[in-house]
Structure formats: structure tokens, C-alpha cells
Amino acid sequence: MQQNNKTKFVYKTRTEMVADNLRNKILSGQIVAGEALRQDAIAREYNVSRIPVREALLQLKAQGLVNFEAHKGATATELLPGKIHDLFELRALVECHVLEKAIPKMTEQDFTTSRQILHAFEDAVKSGTRIEDWSDLNYAFHAALYRPADMPMALDIIQKLNFKSDRYIRMQLLFTTGIDKADREHCDILELCLKRDIKGASALLRKHILEAGQAIHDLLIEQQVKQN
Structure with a gap:
């Protein structure tokens, strides 16, 4: 029986x-x-009316990427060092809790999926050009570990927190030694999950998240000093 290899298209609204x-x-x-x-310029660029542009900007506002200011309209949010610790400490709190619930439920398929994402992350990094994939694959790896917990509301919160921290993470991966460190720690976290070492995996995940946050905070401070 011949396999159906038709390409699947994902429909997107404007x-x-x-x-x-x-x-x-x-x-x-x-x-x-x-x-x-x-909004007018964006509508012209994408050949749409202002309504989907306004709705898109509101979505990005909810994700922490856009601000609405009086007499100025929508602007891309600033990268502020003061927000880093709160954001990454909240991530560590929620993500470690979900990982602890997920580990006992992980299957061989979950481990296979996580390994495949890790390989894709390593390939993207080695390419040196697929910068846009680094952060996406970083989140995909974490999400694959959390999904077995079957906690949809918590996963939704994690996704929103990762949207808010995505710009910071991309900056860290680009301008620090964060890529190699993240790759090593991902492998170690996965190994601890394979061993069902809940305490060890949770502790390393917390360290992984908080140290990334500290590295980004230090980088932003350094950039501010240079600008002044």
C-alpha cells in the first residue's frame, strides 16, 4: 500500500x-x-486592513513584546535588566514543578522526541546561520520534557513566560557562551530524567534557568554602561 506523502498546509488568519x-x-x-x-505602515506592508494589525499588536502586547503608549501608539518593548530576575525566577518556579510531575510519566517516545530536538538544536548551532531556530528549539526541548505532566494550564503559563523571555534568550545565545552551556545542561537534564532522578533533574533545571537569567542581566548592564 502506497504511503500518502501529501504536504500538510497550516492555515493562518491574517x-x-x-x-x-x-x-x-x-x-x-x-x-x-x-x-x-x-499600524497604517504595517497594514500596507502586509496588504491587510488595520483590524488584523491591531489584533496582532494586542497579541504581542499580551506576550510582553509590545507596549501601547499615549500619543505614541505601539512600540517594541525595551530590554530592561530590572525585569530579568522576576521573569526567570518565575520560570524556574513553574517549570521545575511541572518537570517533577512529568518525570514519572515519561515514556520512551518522550525521551526519543527530546533527543531528536537536542540533535536539531546542535545542528542549528553548528550551521552558524540559523539563529532564528536556536531559541525555538531551546523552548521545544523544554516543552517536550514538560508535556508528559499533562498540566495544560501550567504549560500555557510556561509558554507565555517563554514568549516574554525569548528576546532575552536569543540575546544570551548570540552574545555569550550560553549556547555550549545550554547544550551541555540540556543533555544532563535529559540524562537525569532517563534515570528518573526527580530531585536532581529539578535542581539542575533551576540552576539552568537562573544562571541564564543572570547572564542576560549582566549582559544588559554591560551594554548600558557602553552606551553611557
Whole structure:
């Protein structure tokens, strides 16, 4: 029996299309912090009305990527060191709890999926050019470990927190030694999960998240000093 290899197409609304494109530009630095996001100009660029643009900007606001300011409209959010510790400590709190619930339920398929994502992450890093994939695969690895917990509300919170921290994570991976460190720690976390070492995996995950946050905080402070 011949296998059906038809390509699957994912339909996106105009709002989703605009939101995805603007998100990628903000996260990659094409749209810089504080830059105004003019609804008329965006509507012309994507050949849509202002309604999906407005809805897309509201989605990005909920993800912490856009601010709405009086007399200025929408702008890309600033990267502020003061927000780092709160954001990454909250991530550590929620993600460690979910990982602890997930480990006893992990199957061989979960481990296989996690390994495949790790290999994809390593390939993306080695390419040196697929920068946009680094952060996506970093989150995909973590999400694969958390999914067996079967805690949809917690996973939704984790996804939102990762959206908010994505710009910071991309910056860390680009401008620090975070790539090699993240790769090593991902492998170690997965190994502890394989051993069903709940306490060890949770402790390493907490260290992994908080040290990433500290590295980003230090990098932002360093950049501020240079600018002044």
C-alpha cells in the first residue's frame, strides 16, 4: 500500500500571519526596542486592513513584546535588566514543578522526541546561520520534557513566560557562551530524567534557568554602561 506523502498546509488568519512576522522581527532585532509600530505602515506592508494589525499588536502586547503608549501608539518593548530576575525566577518556579510531575510519566517516545530536538538544536548551532531556530528549539526541548505532566494550564503559563523571555534568550545565545552551556545542561537534564532522578533533574533545571537569567542581566548592564 502506497504511503500518502501529501504536504500538510497550516492555515493562518491574517492576524496570525501579521503577529508571527512582527514577532520574528522583534525577536531577531530587525525591530529594535522602542521602535514605533505604525499600524497604517504595517497594514500596507502586509496588504491587510488595520483590524488584523491591531489584533496582532494586542497579541504581542499580551506576550510582553509590545507596549501601547499615549500619543505614541505601539512600540517594541525595551530590554530592561530590572525585569530579568522576576521573569526567570518565575520560570524556574513553574517549570521545575511541572518537570517533577512529568518525570514519572515519561515514556520512551518522550525521551526519543527530546533527543531528536537536542540533535536539531546542535545542528542549528553548528550551521552558524540559523539563529532564528536556536531559541525555538531551546523552548521545544523544554516543552517536550514538560508535556508528559499533562498540566495544560501550567504549560500555557510556561509558554507565555517563554514568549516574554525569548528576546532575552536569543540575546544570551548570540552574545555569550550560553549556547555550549545550554547544550551541555540540556543533555544532563535529559540524562537525569532517563534515570528518573526527580530531585536532581529539578535542581539542575533551576540552576539552568537562573544562571541564564543572570547572564542576560549582566549582559544588559554591560551594554548600558557602553552606551553611557
